[in-house]
Amino acid sequence: MKTKTAKTKTSKVKAQDLSIAALEVKGENNYFAIEPDLASFKRAKFVVIQAPFDKTVTYGGGTGGGPAAIWNASQQVELFDEQTGEEPILQHGVCTLKPLNCDCDGEEINRRIYEVAKQVVKAGKIPILIGGEHTVSFGAVKACWEKYPDLSILHFDAHSDLRDEYHGQKFNHATAAARMNELAPIVQCGIRSREAYEPGAKERPVTVYHAFKYNQSGPWVDEAVGKLSRNVYLTIDVDGFDPSVFPATGTPEPGGLTWWLGLEIIERAAKSRNIVGFDVVEVAPVKGNHVTEFAAARLVGKVIAYIARYCLSNRA
Numbered sequence: 001m002k003t004k005t006a007k008t009k010t011s012k013v014k015a016q017d018l019s020i021a022a023l024e025v026k027g028e029n030n031y032f033a034i035e036p037d038l039a040s041f042k043r044a045k046f047v048v049i050q051a052p053f054d055k056t057v058t059y060g061g062g063t064g065g066g067p068a069a070i071w072n073a074s075q076q077v078e079l080f081d082e083q084t085g086e087e088p089i090l091q092h093g094v095c096t097l098k099p100l101n102c103d104c105d106g107e108e109i110n111r112r113i114y115e116v117a118k119q120v121v122k123a124g125k126i127p128i129l130i131g132g133e134h135t136v137s138f139g140a141v142k143a144c145w146e147k148y149p150d151l152s153i154l155h156f157d158a159h160s161d162l163r164d165e166y167h168g169q170k171f172n173h174a175t176a177a178a179r180m181n182e183l184a185p186i187v188q189c190g191i192r193s194r195e196a197y198e199p200g201a202k203e204r205p206v207t208v209y210h211a212f213k214y215n216q217s218g219p220w221v222d223e224a225v226g227k228l229s230r231n232v233y234l235t236i237d238v239d240g241f242d243p244s245v246f247p248a249t250g251t252p253e254p255g256g257l258t259w260w261l262g263l264e265i266i267e268r269a270a271k272s273r274n275i276v277g278f279d280v281v282e283v284a285p286v287k288g289n290h291v292t293e294f295a296a297a298r299l300v301g302k303v304i305a306y307i308a309r310y311c312l313s314n315r316a
């Protein structure tokens, strides 16, 4: 009897329509509080995909609240970028898609994200994936990799995330980089928590810049960027930065990238490579302190500014 009821209930739940038309946020409730017209999919160059997936985190949870908290913070962010002297969000537009239904496992959420990101990439736009835990990156990477087969990954993280599986799961926050590495080579920055093995396929190497050594600007930044292919996907686990920058995250580790060093690496990558998509993951908001989500909203704005200034102008 019980099973029968559950079955009936399940069959009544309609799967979320993953078409852009169904997901596009119309009206004012978009990231960065911009004019609805500027935030339309048709007009915008950047598209926010929200994936509040929070299923496999093993220590501090709460990343499911990330996209809403970052959206809220983005309403307060200044749209002028003082570094480039431009207003990239007003110039290029940012479309916001409704949060994806994340009531599923890691493999299924990546399938859904891939379905959505594929439409974004196909339309010549740049996906901005907001997590949720790091498990979600693969779907967006796959969509970018299909369009740009030479894709490489610039990966900020405290953790190498290179386990092939974790707790019996192939799609887990601790396996995020292993899944991405099945498609593309990776350059990792900020790493300070890892296992002993030497991972990475020969044809898709993983290059690790450990935080104990590479924690200040220097010639290594150009060397790291030099290891990236022409088209780059940027995946930012906010714990790659120091906890003084992003304190509210599931597994904070001392001694991470400073705000300005992290931005310098991204800026240099944008200057000489083509950043085709990016994500910001692992923000786990805590009550009474909104430092992390505000920094995340700023970070999204800064990456948009670098892409707009260097990548979009090179493309045109």
Ligand SMILES: [Mn+2]
Residues within 6 Å of the ligand: 157, 158, 159, 237, 239, 240, 251, 282
């Ligand atoms: Mn991490």
